[in-house]
Amino acid sequence: MPQLTLDEIARLAGVSRTTASRVLNDRPHVRPELRERVLRVIEETNYRPNLLARSLAFQESRMIGLVVPQSVHAFFSDPYFPRLTQGIAEACNQYEYTLSLFLVQTFADESKLLPKITSRGFLDGLIVQVGQREDSLIGALAESGLPLVVAGRPSVTDKVSYIDVDNVHGAYTAVMHLLELGRRRVATITGGRHTAVGADRLRGYEQALAAMGLSVDPALIVEGDFTENSAYLGMQQLLPHHPDAVFAASDVMAVGALRAIQHSGLQVPRDIAVVGYDDLPPALLASPTLTTIRQPIRRFGIRAVELLLELIQKGTHPPRQVLMGTELVVRESCGFAA
Amino acid sequence: MPQLTLDEIARLAGVSRTTASRVLNDRPHVRPELRERVLRVIEETNYRPNLLARSLAFQESRMIGLVVPQSVHAFFSDPYFPRLTQGIAEACNQYEYTLSLFLVQTFADESKLLPKITSRGFLDGLIVQVGQREDSLIGALAESGLPLVVAGRPSVTDKVSYIDVDNVHGAYTAVMHLLELGRRRVATITGGRHTAVGADRLRGYEQALAAMGLSVDPALIVEGDFTENSAYLGMQQLLPHHPDAVFAASDVMAVGALRAIQHSGLQVPRDIAVVGYDDLPPALLASPTLTTIRQPIRRFGIRAVELLLELIQKGTHPPRQVLMGTELVVRESCGFAA
DNA sequence: AGTGAATCTGGGAGCGCTTCCAATTGGGGC
């Protein structure tokens, strides 16, 4: 069978290609009768317009790219990415955009993918997840002139639009909750301090203490790296300093802390209260269940898309920044009886 | 600045568009000197060809779609999908294809996305993950004539190419391992029997018993639904029948069984040996660590892409089927001292 | 019946690229 083109449809319906195109795009200036006829032919032949040709003519592809620079592991062991992707995909469906996925794992990937991603006309916009190779990559992508939204906070914040979760305030809320429950020796196990997330959550911790007029005791701060094990070891360091509460920068780490506390013979929350961050599955599986800070990951993805579409429509300058709020989820580990 | 086109490049280099195109695509019949000149202009102007236009002219887009029909939850709580996606994305990078992601969650999504996915020229091929709305969707997609690979076993197996993990043999291996260790009352907790996966693993269980000349005791078979809780309850039903081993159709369910056994005061593996399936994180986190069947998920994704590319090149008939092997991973829960 | 406006219609150019094919060039062999 012959490739079905709009020309062919027009011929079958006995009209011009232009008219057929008008019908296809639901535009005015076509007699109802003709419109009807064209629609019937389309129906009968099961015709589908060629999106590529259409995009080329329209000068917009209605495709956006999701770029994920990340090492294999950090990424897929964490439920974060799937959730985010889901939100993004959902929003794409809603706004009639198509999503292209670019996983950039190695340097080779990067040099291979970059020209493709930045090829003019191919993508209308880009969402880039912050990661390790962040800087070089975001820089290169920004340079391409494509509308760009960074998901997470990039190291250079002023040139580029980004959307992030308000980690400072989230941590502040978590710690403040502990303080309001009467805890006074609140320790923290940080994420890597060199990561933006880790640093922000530490800042929130400090601000909460300051707000209550308490001074920061360096002995009550240990550094973890978002793994359970690092938190287990960190908690062992903290125990000799007799904290009565711990704020861990992630649920996974909170679980590690929990284990260390319980192994030492102390009880949670009686002796030491624990608060985590993320509200991912570990929070509910832990025993006692974790009080934690919930991040609106899925909505975060949706907002990222909406922000990007805004940039596409209204131009990319000035860069926009969006901070999303968090939510304190109170469970057992903080010792608050509801 | 003017949109940079190949025409412009040609003009700047003082050659024709045709010659410029030849240089761009690394084709012969260009004097080295001219080639050099064109390359320099491209370099200087940082020109990127328009992929859309190129695809239109080439009559191939070098894009493939990954269609995921699935309810939100089953999907993203399971590490399976991220791994699979990773494998697919990796292979796409390697073979210079671009990956488009289509998450089909609702009926509305389906009717909205279908025309886009099947639009001629837009995608060169399609990988469809089996899911719940499987039948209608796979049918519709197959009808479009696009090269198609189903990841997982579809309900209609003969018309369509698919790639699957050999669940029957995997389960067979797991149960056989228990039998070889001397266990004789081997129970099983199945996945949903109406799912292909669940049914296959049950079949493997039965085949292993048969191979050892043992009969199947219906009292030793209970049905779960791949959740931890269903397995916990299932195990409680099994205990009165004194099994000395359990094959659970997933690691998550094995963990549920483990908990039920331990709560009843029995010990694993001394009293009851346990084997799971998947080799996902729960297997290692459980205590004792789980003997299980490892699925090559990432490689599975890679093979899916390779199969698809084969279909794209050599035509989609006849449908091809690929079954991938599994691997028995022996840990503590089966009672085998290494 | 005649005029103008309002509405329809379709020819043709254009989106940025590839590629067929005819034209041009260069060089070796006589």
Added chain:
DNA sequence: GCCCCAATTGGAAGCGCTCCCAGATTCACT
């Protein structure tokens, strides 16, 4: 010095669609 063939070059058509614009048609109103 001339001819022929191979290597190189570029003009033009084509991929399938949109959209500008001019021409055709309709219709109301004088």
